[in-house]
Amino acid sequence: MRKIFLLTLFLGAVLLSANPLIPMAIQQFWFDESGDLMLQFGFENAYMAGHNVNISDGAHTIDQELELPDDPQDYPVTINLNTLMPDLSLSPESGFLQLQFQDYSLANEEVRWGPGGDVDLTSLIATQSIYQARLNYGGDSYELWAKSDHPDLVTNYDSSTRSTILIYTMYSDGTPAPDVPLYYRSWQPWAHSNDEGKIELSVHSAKTNLRIFQPGTQELVLDETFIAEPAGCYVYNVTIAPVSNQDLHQQIPRVTLTLSPNVLKPGQKVRLDLDKSETSPGKLRLFDVKGRIVGEYPFTESWQPPKLGSGVYFLQLVQGDKALDSARFIMLK
DSSP: OOOHHHHHHHHHHHHSSOOOOOOOEEEEEEEESSOOEEEEEEEEGGGGTTEEEEOOSSEEEEEOOOOSSOOOOOOOOOEEEHHHHTTTTOOOOOOEEEEEETTTTGOOOEEEESSSSSSSBBOOOOOOOOEEEEETTTEEEEEEEEEEEEEBBBBBBBBBBOEEEEEEEHHHHHSOOOOOOEESSSSOOOOOOOOOOOEEEEEEEEEEEEEEEEEETTTTTEEEEOOOTOEEEEEEEEOOOOOOOOHHTOOOOOEEEEOOOOOOOOOOOEEEEEEESSSOOOOEHHHHEEEOOOEEEESSSSOOOOSSSSSEEEHHHHEEEEEEEEEEEOOOO
16 A cells, blocks of 8 residues: 555656656666676656566567565665576667556656667766666756766766866857857756856766857857767867847847646647747747657647657747747656
8 A cells, every 4th residue: 555655646746746757767777797787776666666567678578567665765776687588688789778667658768878870878888887867957857868987876866977068169259258058958058158158067978969059140059969978078169159239139039838738648739828929939849858859840829749659748939040948748648
């Protein structure tokens, strides 16, 4: 009964919250000296303990209830996945790991790693592990996969392993360009350059996207996507064209995008409301929880989402190259 109570309480908070959080199961995984894959569950998995879980490497699958505790204080819990799946075909060099809860689809998780292609991370080397973390900014949150230098450095879905990003913004005459917004893995400004034109970030060692728009025209002057490596340092010099007062006055005014409802089922439409806006709507851009663009659509007050899997998504209102606002919704199946 305690397990059911905990799950009901948590799911109620998830669905009623203005910015619901989806519990994460896998905290991290790594390969031991024998080459076996060690799969570690974090404390958030306690709310899903007792549920049947489907684990797949893309070629082999198990479907069973794992004997995991329902008390968050009893975590982390580590299992040797090779003992459950003797035919497991994964290695530090490349692989695909997927975990699905049969009766709680929002908690589904998958990650790809390898030397290239459509992967979340590059190959593991030495003692590295892959962990799952949550980014929170401006009331929004989303999950990402990142690398840690060692499993012991991972605690509570976070690691002390970090990468460094340095960006220097300057005008064409070489003087610093202050207060320039940087978009880091997101659809809203993550940081701004200081009076010296410098932006310095310490970030998870994960797939990273950096974007800077020219103030006034909103043209992209920096658009870089890469997979940050542990202890890596990534430096960019960005030239910003001077902006006149007239250019600033011509910028598109701020609008607020509201979705109703924000928890959807397949086939259900959502109403889009723009608060206090005299701006002609542009287009809609849909992102998944990893910040990847799912598609672009004409603006309409009654929007029909495409066929989507269960999970968290972000709908962004765009005019030209400028993002006006974004709103979050959950797709349930």
